[in-house]
Amino acid sequence: MEASKAVHVLILLVCLCGCVQACPSFCDCSAGNGTVLCCGKELTAVPQGVPLEARALDLSRNLITSIRLGELGSLPELEELDLSDNLVSNIEPGAFDGIRGLRTLRLRNNRLKTIWPGVLGATANLTVLDLRDNPLVILLDGAFPELAGLRQLELGEGLLYVASGALVGLGRLQRLALGKANSSTLPTTALAHLRGLTSLRLGPLNALALQDNSFQGLRALRDLVMEGWPRLAALAPDSLYGLNLTSLAITRCNLTAVPDRPLRHLVYLRSLDLSHNPIAVIRGGMLGQLVRLGELRLAGGRLATIEPSAFRGLGLLRALDVSGNRLETLEESAFQSPGSLASLRLDGNPLACDCRLRWLSGRRAGPSFEGRQPACASPESARGEALGDLGPGRLACRGARIPGKGARQTAAVTEGETARLRCAAEGDPAPAVQWSTPGRRVLRGGDGGRLRVWPDGSLEVRYAQAQDAGTYRCTARNAAGNDTATAVLWVRVFQPTATLGPATRPPPALILDQVTLSVVLTMGTVCFVGVVVCCFSMLLFWSKVKGPIKRTSEVDNTVHSSGMTAQSEAVKYSTKML
Ligand SMILES: *[C@@H]1O[C@H](CO)[C@@H](O)[C@H](O)[C@H]1NC(C)=O
Ligand SMILES: *[C@@H]1O[C@H](CO)[C@@H](O)[C@H](O)[C@H]1NC(C)=O
Ligand SMILES: *[C@@H]1O[C@H](CO)[C@@H](O)[C@H](O)[C@H]1NC(C)=O
Numbered sequence: 001m002e003a004s005k006a007v008h009v010l011i012l013l014v015c016l017c018g019c020v021q022a023c024p025s026f027c028d029c030s031a032g033n034g035t036v037l038c039c040g041k042e043l044t045a046v047p048q049g050v051p052l053e054a055r056a057l058d059l060s061r062n063l064i065t066s067i068r069l070g071e072l073g074s075l076p077e078l079e080e081l082d083l084s085d086n087l088v089s090n091i092e093p094g095a096f097d098g099i100r101g102l103r104t105l106r107l108r109n110n111r112l113k114t115i116w117p118g119v120l121g122a123t124a125n126l127t128v129l130d131l132r133d134n135p136l137v138i139l140l141d142g143a144f145p146e147l148a149g150l151r152q153l154e155l156g157e158g159l160l161y162v163a164s165g166a167l168v169g170l171g172r173l174q175r176l177a178l179g180k181a182n183s184s185t186l187p188t189t190a191l192a193h194l195r196g197l198t199s200l201r202l203g204p205l206n207a208l209a210l211q212d213n214s215f216q217g218l219r220a221l222r223d224l225v226m227e228g229w230p231r232l233a234a235l236a237p238d239s240l241y242g243l244n245l246t247s248l249a250i251t252r253c254n255l256t257a258v259p260d261r262p263l264r265h266l267v268y269l270r271s272l273d274l275s276h277n278p279i280a281v282i283r284g285g286m287l288g289q290l291v292r293l294g295e296l297r298l299a300g301g302r303l304a305t306i307e308p309s310a311f312r313g314l315g316l317l318r319a320l321d322v323s324g325n326r327l328e329t330l331e332e333s334a335f336q337s338p339g340s341l342a343s344l345r346l347d348g349n350p351l352a353c354d355c356r357l358r359w360l361s362g363r364r365a366g367p368s369f370e371g372r373q374p375a376c377a378s379p380e381s382a383r384g385e386a387l388g389d390l391g392p393g394r395l396a397c398r399g400a401r402i403p404g405k406g407a408r409q410t411a412a413v414t415e416g417e418t419a420r421l422r423c424a425a426e427g428d429p430a431p432a433v434q435w436s437t438p439g440r441r442v443l444r445g446g447d448g449g450r451l452r453v454w455p456d457g458s459l460e461v462r463y464a465q466a467q468d469a470g471t472y473r474c475t476a477r478n479a480a481g482n483d484t485a486t487a488v489l490w491v492r493v494f495q496p497t498a499t500l501g502p503a504t505r506p507p508p509a510l511i512l513d514q515v516t517l518s519v520v521l522t523m524g525t526v527c528f529v530g531v532v533v534c535c536f537s538m539l540l541f542w543s544k545v546k547g548p549i550k551r552t553s554e555v556d557n558t559v560h561s562s563g564m565t566a567q568s569e570a571v572k573y574s575t576k577m578l
Contacts, residue, residue, distance in 0.1 A: 024049040034077065038062070046071045056080040060106070066090040074098035084108040084130070093118035102126055108154070109133040117142035130154045132179060139190075141165035148172055155179055162187035170194055177201040180228075184208070192217035204228040210239040210262075218243060228252040235259040240266065249273035260286040273297040275321070281305040288313030299345065300324040308333040317341060323372065324348035329429075331479070332359040341367040346387075350377035353390055354429055355397035356479045361390060379428070399481025400431030402474065412490035413464045421487040423457040425476030432477055433457035438470025464491045 023029035024047035027038040034055030043062040064086040089111035112134040159181040184206040232253040255277040303325035323345040344367035353376035373386040469491040
């Protein structure tokens with residue numbers, strides 16, 4: 001009887017102990033599925049007594065400053081540990097050794113400055129490690145030893161230095177996000193170890209240019225994002241060499257031109273985002289190699305021109321976003337197959353609503369504006385109106401015309417003078433004027449040199465020469481038509497009054513007049529006399545000091561010979577020297 005009572009008490013005790021151990025104070029274990037919730041309880045350390053069977057432990061939003069060795073004890077079932085939003089600045093190596101089954105470790109928004117080698121030693125099953133929003137400045141070799149299962153890694157802000165072997169254990173990593181880094185170079189060697197990486201997101205880096213072979217070894221990479229590099233102005237031609245991307249975003253950087261050369265080999269690229277870069281122009285055919293491109297974004301830039309046939313070769317382009325730029329128009333001829341364009345963002349541009357945009361109105365199956373109707377900035381009569389509300393009839397142009405071209409223009413100047421030929425063209429949109437010379441050279445506005453086309457269309461011929469004479473042709477052209485006018489330039493040959501013809505011109509030899517000749521001769525004599533006097537005085541000076549010199553040579557010589565002959569030889573020797 002006594003014994004059975006004792007057994008009962010024992011069972012009761014064990015039960016009680018179990019019940020007490022079931023949940024640490026301040027925590028909530030009521031979910032019943034192994035989840036222990038201790039979030040937002042102002043805890044300053046890891047609570048004791050977490051049940052052995054816990055599978056998820058949420059310690060987020062507390063005031064924990066460090067994770068000490070042994071504090072977490074042994075939690076063989078734990079798969080998920082959330083320590084986000086604490087003040088953790090120190091994790092002792094071995095602190096996670098008791099939870100070998102850990103799959104997800106969240107350390108977002110803490111105070112970690114580095115991950116000491118050995119801290120993550122025992123967490124070989126980790127698949128998600130979130131280190132975002134930590135002031136991580138340095139990653140040392142061996143920071144992630146053998147995390148062979150890690151698929152996703154988010155690294156914090158402010159990284160200054162990534163050791164070349166810091167990422168060595170992460171061979172299966174698929175997604176990596178590097179936050180804002182203070183360094184100005186990409187950790188190319190460290191990244192090269194990530195052979196399984198498919199997605200790479202690089203936060204702001206202080207680099208001016210992306211060097212050649214920046215992503216060597218990342219053969220599996222498909223998705224690359226470089227966002228917010230404020231000084232990045234250029235990509236070296238082979239900077240993306242070795243990559244085979246399907247999606248690339250280089251946004252909020254300082255690129256002033258489409259990096260067509262570095263992109264050329266990315267023939268599997270489906271999506272390209274160059275938004276928020278000060279790019280001003282998309283030139284004809286510059287993206288022509290990207291034959292599979294379906295989506296192109298260049299929003300919020302400084303695009304003023306999309307040249308005709310800009311998207312030549314891009315037969316699969318479905319979505320284009322050029323909103324928030326400085327575009328006046330977007331012509332249908334820019335597209336390889338306008339019919340396949342399903343989505344077009346053109347809002348936020350100072351559009352001139354004329355016949356060039358007619359292709360976007362009145363077609364039932366035209367591209368969708370994604371609910372953002374572009375508005376007209378001109379002409380005056382349509383300002384502020386939505387492009388879609390204007391019928392094709394109001395999207396009108398006036399073909400280029402050169403009034404008064406019937407009366408043929410002539411100008412006559414003398415050689416060396418400046419001539420100006422007028423070409424005042426009208427039309428809507430304002431026509432572009434070009435000139436062709438009698439020698440069929442074509443001149444456009446902005447061309448420099450002796451012959452120059454002014455913004456008003458006129459042609460200036462400076463320092464006219466005989467061969468400039470002839471018939472010039474001015475062509476004005478806009479979307480609705482073209483017009484041509486001709487002008488004739490006469491150049492009178494300059495007849496100087498002097499009687500010397502080219503044949504009697506003196507030969508280009510050096511001829512000195514009498515005065516110069518006498519000056520030269522006098523100077524030469526003076527120089528010669530000076531040099532002679534100088535030489536003589538130097539000889540005199542030397543002969544005064546030659547005594548000691550003679551003596552030393554005498555001594556040198558007497559070492560080898562003897563007697564009077566030696567002395568007379570010495571005298572001869574010094575005489576020779578003189
Ligand atoms: C456990 O249950 C809670 C609430 O019932 C749920 O939020 C949590 O995701 C569950 N955890 C697991 C590991 O199933
Ligand atoms: C961006 O480039 C322009 C010149 O193209 C330069 O003047 C400017 O300072 C650059 N911006 C930054 C943040 O470096
Ligand atoms: C100029 O316009 C005419 C029709 O008026 C057209 O046939 C011709 O091809 C145009 N030329 C150019 C260079 O645009």
